[in-house]
Amino acid sequence: xxxxxxxxxxxxxxxxxxxxxxxxxxxxxxxxxxxxxxxxxxxxxxxxxxxxxxxxxxxxxxxxxxxxxxxxxxxxxxxxxxxxxxxxxxxxxxxxxxxxxxxxxxxxxxxxxxxxxx
Amino acid sequence: xxxxxxxxxxxxxxxxxxxxxxxxxxxxxxxxxxxxxxxxxxxxxxxxxxxxxxxxxxxxxxxxxxxxxxxxxxxxxxxxxxxxxxxxxxxxxxxxxxxxxxxxxxxxxxxxx
Numbered sequence: 001x002x003x004x005x006x007x008x009x010x011x012x013x014x015x016x017x018x019x020x021x022x023x024x025x026x027x028x029x030x031x032x033x034x035x036x037x038x039x040x041x042x043x044x045x046x047x048x049x050x051x052x053x054x055x056x057x058x059x060x061x062x063x064x065x066x067x068x069x070x071x072x073x074x075x076x077x078x079x080x081x082x083x084x085x086x087x088x089x090x091x092x093x094x095x096x097x098x099x100x101x102x103x104x105x106x107x108x109x110x111x112x113x114x115x116x117x118x
Numbered sequence: 119x120x121x122x123x124x125x126x127x128x129x130x131x132x133x134x135x136x137x138x139x140x141x142x143x144x145x146x147x148x149x150x151x152x153x154x155x156x157x158x159x160x161x162x163x164x165x166x167x168x169x170x171x172x173x174x175x176x177x178x179x180x181x182x183x184x185x186x187x188x189x190x191x192x193x194x195x196x197x198x199x200x201x202x203x204x205x206x207x208x209x210x211x212x213x214x215x216x217x218x219x220x221x222x223x224x225x226x227x228x229x230x231x
Binding site for chain 1: 150152154160162163164169205211216217218222223224
């Protein structure tokens with residue numbers, strides 16, 4: 001149980017392109033989903049917290065107009081990287097958690113999306 | 119500022135050689151400590167949650183313990199398939215009222231046959 005699917009797993013695109021990444025909870029309803037970014041040999045850095053039906057909460061330093069997050073249903077959240085540039089190249093990982101916004105349930109992670117901007 | 123520090127950064131063991139990974143933390147209000155395993159090119163896989171000092175959890179060759187300042191992940195008689203990066207994260211409540219995880223940088227474990 002507690003499976004999170006992330007798609008696509010790998011994207012290469014030209015500078016200026018917008019890229020959408022999907023995160024789905026397959027066997028549970030996720031009131032809250034999270035988006036992380038991970039650089040090589042570094043840990044996960046939280047970008048934003050997404051609650052179903054409301055606006056995402058972004059971490060300090062993360063441009064909300066650059067990284068658009070939509071959490072329209074209890075099983076799907078999307079991250080759109082708008083007008084991507086080479087510095088946006090990274091490993092993006094989503095997670096989802098069952099239960100209310102304040103919960104002791106663990107976050108379950110997708111397998112990430114490797115984004116490369118040429 | 120909430121901080122999580124993991125040591126060692128990397129650890130190389132022979133198969134069967136037991137050891138421990140450390141996670142020390144400084145947070146304003148702990149709402150749980152989580153251990154995850156991450157394989158290269160994959161997302162983290164949940165292992166354990168610990169909530170209070172003195173708590174212990176076990177799963178196969180892994181045992182996690184928690185004190186007021188740190189957590190240990192003990193690996194008993196490891197096998198090559200235990201090779202991975204082990205991440206520690208603390209859950210804190212932010213000023214919006216929501217919770218978030220603060221991750222350490224991980225310990226890269228390599229177990230040689």
